[in-house]
Amino acid sequence: MNTARALDTFVRLSCARCSTSHRVRDIYALKPGMKATCASCRAPFVVVAMPTTGLNNAGFSPVVDAAPHQDVESVDREGVRTEDTQRPGSKRQRAVFYGTGGTLFGIHLVNTLLTLATLGFYYYWAKVRVRTFLFSQTEFAGDRFSYHGSARELLNGALKAGLIFGVPYFVLENAGPFLGASMAIQIGLQTAAWLLLFLFIPFAISGARRYRLSRTAWRGIRFSFQGNTLHFIKLWLLGYFLTGVTLGLYYPYFSTKKHAFLTAHSYFGSEPFKFSGNGAALFRPFLTMYLSAVTVAFIVGLGLYSFIEFPMPNFTEPETMGPLVIGAVAGLLIGALVLRLLWLPYSVKEQRFFWEQTSIGASRFQLPITLWPYLKLKLGNLLFMICTLGLAWPWITIRNIQFMTDHLTLVGADNFNEIVQAYDGAPPIGEGLDGFLDTGFDLG
Amino acid sequence: MPSLWHGHYLDGRQATRHLVTIQLTQTTLQIVKADGQIIHWPYGELTQTQGAYEGEQVRLEHGVPLPQTVIVENAAFLTAMQEAAASSATHFHNPKKRPLRLRLTILAGLALMGVIAGFYFWGIPGLAKLVAPHVPISWEEQFGIAVLEQIAPPASRCVAQNHLPALQSIVSRLSQAVPGSPYRIQLTVVDRPLINAFALPGGQVVIYRGLLEVAQTSEQLAGVLAHELQHIYKQHSTRAMIEQASTSLLIAAVSGDFTGALAYGIEGARVLGVLRYSRLLEDEADREGLALLKTVGIDPAEMIAFYRVMEAEHPDDSAAFSFLSTHPHTGARIATLTELAGVPPSHPVKLFSNEEWKEVRALCTPPTASVPPVSKDNNP
Known part of the structure; x- marks a missing residue:
């Protein structure tokens, strides 16, 4: 390995279409006109220009989406350029998580062994090891988080x-x-x-x-x-x-x-996060969920009451309390179940709303998640966990983090270089x- | 290995990255900034916070609590640092040792399986056995009474004054064979058709009317009561509570942190784990109950006969699914008891005659005018 090769010659690029991160091993080996395709979604990339000066930090931010820089841009299959259409200086940035379930499982095995061997005392050291690993594997705008x-x-x-x-x-x-x-x-x-x-x-x-x-x-x-x-x-x-x-x-x-x-x-x-929303935007979806659950509970309760009560219509007798109680309890239980099920789509809306109302500096977060992928994630996790009697924890943890890093985006002009320690x-x-x-x- | 590397420098005061060139010397890390400024960091003052795992950048920090940081993308930098600095860089992660770490992790996995098995098969039951005798009897008694009030409220009990002492006399006969026991056994009969009996901590024994009705002889009931008394004497409820709590802790330690709905997912593991303990306690109550019967002089065959009645009542029970049950498979229990029963006593004790027993077991039906029988062996 010569000195030149030892220098940081690689960069990471994110696919504009599916956000998969790719690593270019040697930036100096790229030539204008070279083509490649995204291994994940097959979107083609094309190199249109090369940097004339040395590696520039700001120009090679690995998670800058939609290839907003001059050196590399991505085009979709129809040949339409998908370059960032935000206003000049505006970026669409996303975190990347590099950790694997296997590595976390290894850490977890050793942690568990030491926690059991020390009768629980090692628990806090284990916690720090896991957090340090998860933070170290999460990258945003070219830099990892640290714990x-x-x-x-x-x-x-x-x-x-x-x-x-x-x-x-x-x-x-x-x-x-x-x-x-x-x-x-x-x-x-x-x-x-x-x-x-x-x-x-x-x-x-x-x-x-x-x-x-x-x-x-x-x-x-x-x-x-x-x-x-x-x-x-x-x-x-x-x-x-x-x-x-x-x-x-x-x-x-x-x-x-x-x-x-x-x-x-x-x-x-020194930079505060800002939150601009109030609950009014969530009230409608909440009310829909709430009324659905209440209606179902009412119908079930009343239906069951009438069903039991019908053969013995003694409304004034004390024993009519029996069917009433059964109807009320069943109605409440079914209503709670319906609420629990409808909570999932509501929770998707809530999370989206919360992130979309959050900003820092001139950038705003976006979390464009929809119900089905979220449902697949959560049900998959539950199934995975039940089948492995809890052993799948490392993979589930990583699935959850990757779901967030795949979707959470920061849009706008960043002012990171102006932020100072507080x-x-x-x-x-x-x-x-x-x-x-x-x-x-x-x-x- | 080159001694000149590119990296990024963070000053700990601003979120600006500075592209720097890093020179490795024998004693220090030399950082050359774009403006020509050179920073020297002795290796001994550096902490490596990232770069120990595949895919991580190498991150070296200098100073506390807000360190200055140098980040190098290439993990080979670590190897170069080990080579350049030799003795003063031993506290940094060495990528060459990753295969060794992998082997150690696999070993840790195997050791963990051993430790989990050790805890599960010996540690937890041993702990329960060790701790239970130190739980004050008064706590067990109060707890037992509180549970009894919940699951067998006074309105549900059979309280025929003339027959209850007859049943209590069987209990006394058995409990007298365990001298020095601090427990006062209290019998409650519940007016429900279930064929069931159970013991609560502190001395409460509950039997259901259904069980009385299928017990063909007083000695068969004595077999059931001997089993239940051993649950009390051996503090099985207290041990079960300790075992349940310990199993939950063990599973929490092994399965990591789960919150919300996922926490319910590992409930299956906990239930399966605890069921085995329950079967072990039942097995112990069977064995010790049979020994108690023998001490009193009652033919153990009576106890086995009652289990056969139970088996006939539930012919569909499958031995294959006994791991899903709180009790061992009835067929297996009968086999174990038959083996332990040994030679039948030459003069087995007879508690009540068949006629007397028929009257006693009708405890929950309205009382008759007949004179209540009392266990023969208690009569002077």
């Missing part, structure tokens, strides 16, 4: 959360029967346990996001979450309250507000309980 968390921090976070929430929850949950307390006290303790758990969830969401983002970097710049946890808990409580009193109809507004809070307080270095270097886990609510922590 900077440590097992010690995860362990600390879990211990603190365990002491402050876990132990009191366990005591409240289990003390009743052992104290021989009266039924009223037992119900009181149980309610207190549920309340504690209910408060813990928003706290955990906020803390985990703060920690994880602070330990995630791209091009050496850390992400961060700067939302106030107390504000998030208030939003959470109010959202649940309004969802409850509107019999669930407030949910799309609540979920959007929740997502907006988490997104709009997130930063990449990480203050403070440890994510606060000392003592002062400001504990706003410390980042992770349960692992």
